[in-house]
Amino acid sequence: MRCRKAMRVLMRDAGDLPGEVRVHFDECADCCRLSEFLAGLEQAGAGERARDLSAEKIRSTRLQVAEILAGRRTAPAAAPAWGLMRAAAWSLPVLAALAIGVMFFLSRGREAEGLRPAGPVEVARLDAEIDGLAGTLGRDMARFTEQHLAGEPPLPADEAESLRVDMELCALRLVEELAFIPARPLDDSGRLR
Amino acid sequence: MNEGTKPVESDPDLVRRLQAGDLTAFDVLFEKYRRGMLGYVNGLVSDRGLAEDIVQECFAEMARRLDSLDPDRSVSGWLFRVARNRAIDALRHRKFEVLPGDTYFRDGARQPATGPHEGPAARMMEAEMQADIRQALDRLPDKDRDLLLLRFFGELTFEQIARVLRRPLGTVLWRSQRILARLRLQLKTENKR
Numbered sequence: 001m002r003c004r005k006a007m008r009v010l011m012r013d014a015g016d017l018p019g020e021v022r023v024h025f026d027e028c029a030d031c032c033r034l035s036e037f038l039a040g041l042e043q044a045g046a047g048e049r050a051r052d053l054s055a056e057k058i059r060s061t062r063l064q065v066a067e068i069l070a071g072r073r074t075a076p077a078a079a080p081a082w083g084l085m086r087a088a089a090w091s092l093p094v095l096a097a098l099a100i101g102v103m104f105f106l107s108r109g110r111e112a113e114g115l116r117p118a119g120p121v122e123v124a125r126l127d128a129e130i131d132g133l134a135g136t137l138g139r140d141m142a143r144f145t146e147q148h149l150a151g152e153p154p155l156p157a158d159e160a161e162s163l164r165v166d167m168e169l170c171a172l173r174l175v176e177e178l179a180f181i182p183a184r185p186l187d188d189s190g191r192l193r
Numbered sequence: 194m195n196e197g198t199k200p201v202e203s204d205p206d207l208v209r210r211l212q213a214g215d216l217t218a219f220d221v222l223f224e225k226y227r228r229g230m231l232g233y234v235n236g237l238v239s240d241r242g243l244a245e246d247i248v249q250e251c252f253a254e255m256a257r258r259l260d261s262l263d264p265d266r267s268v269s270g271w272l273f274r275v276a277r278n279r280a281i282d283a284l285r286h287r288k289f290e291v292l293p294g295d296t297y298f299r300d301g302a303r304q305p306a307t308g309p310h311e312g313p314a315a316r317m318m319e320a321e322m323q324a325d326i327r328q329a330l331d332r333l334p335d336k337d338r339d340l341l342l343l344r345f346f347g348e349l350t351f352e353q354i355a356r357v358l359r360r361p362l363g364t365v366l367w368r369s370q371r372i373l374a375r376l377r378l379q380l381k382t383e384n385k386r
Contacts, residue, residue, distance in 0.1 A: 049229055062223070
């Protein structure tokens with residue numbers, strides 16, 4: 001059960017969101033601590049935003065930007081492009097060599113743990129899958145909340161189970177973010193066999 | 194509309210004017226976003242001076258890359274993304290010096306400029322609440338803390354956060370739900386102690 005009061009604090013700009021997630025939350029009697037925490041965070045954020053850059057910083061930033069804009073008007077168009085190409089020509093092989101070196105060392109450690117590096121295609125596929133899944137989950141949750149607020153009965157057991165499985169799949173994002181996938185199958189608890 | 198009230202100019206129009214070399218357009222963008230960026234970056238790096246430098250560098254970077262900026266894409270998303278990358282780089286460089294959150298509330302950032310809390314008792318309660326917030330934030334995974342900082346310190350909408358993090362809106366909403374669940378559990382556990 002989510003705290004609806006806290007959700008209201010978090011999603012104060014729900015009007016900015018697409019229709020399907022525009023949900024109005026009631027007061028929650030049970031879970032005030034979380035909403036108090038978020039309200040405190042909101043107050044902390046407001047306090048932080050009340051503080052500005054120092055006057056000197058504002059002046060120097062403005063001056064720096066004015067110089068850049070003035071330089072932009074007078075500089076020959078080809079110069080930055082040439083500089084960029086020259087920088088890229090130098091940095092690309094260096095970056096590639098570094099990336100290969102880092103991947104090599106990471107791979108050795110990971111292989112010992114039963115993981116192997118994922119290829120770019122696998123990573124892209126996982127990324128798209130998990131993003132899609134998370135998007136669906138976000139919409140589902142908003143729909144369930146709306147249904148709940150409208151007084152409809154709770155989720156049937158099979159739908160709740162399906163939601164739970166979806167959330168476990170999302171946990172795989174961790175693996176995707178490390179760009180490694182298990183070389184050995186996982187057991188029921190999600191650990192490497 | 195009140196007499197003397199200027200119509201609010203949209204970000205795309207401001208970027209177009211800036212691309213044409215109009216420094217007043219920069220002033221408007223700078224005024225609009227610098228405090229939110231400063232709050233967000235300070236929340237990430239816990240170092241006011243460094244945060245100011247990063248914010249300055251972000252705006253200078255915007256001026257340098259003006260030709261490649263697409264006015265119709267979110268300039269706030271671009272600015273916060275650059276700020277985030279710079280802050281992460283800065284943290285990487287000094288990760289053995291100061292842990293994130295260590296100095297988080299040390300510079301009085303949580304004291305609103307014209308706060309309603311006066312007197313030693315009120316200040317003590319506020320300090321206690323700030324300490325709770327700091328501990329809870331520090332225990333969150335980096336990604337979750339980042340999202341909360343963007344939301345409450347940067348005062349971004351979920352759509353803007355999705356652009357900064359380059360994730361679909363559904364993913365951001367799903368993650369924010371997950372953060373609430375995690376925080377709720379964390380605060381509940383602390384309360385029992």
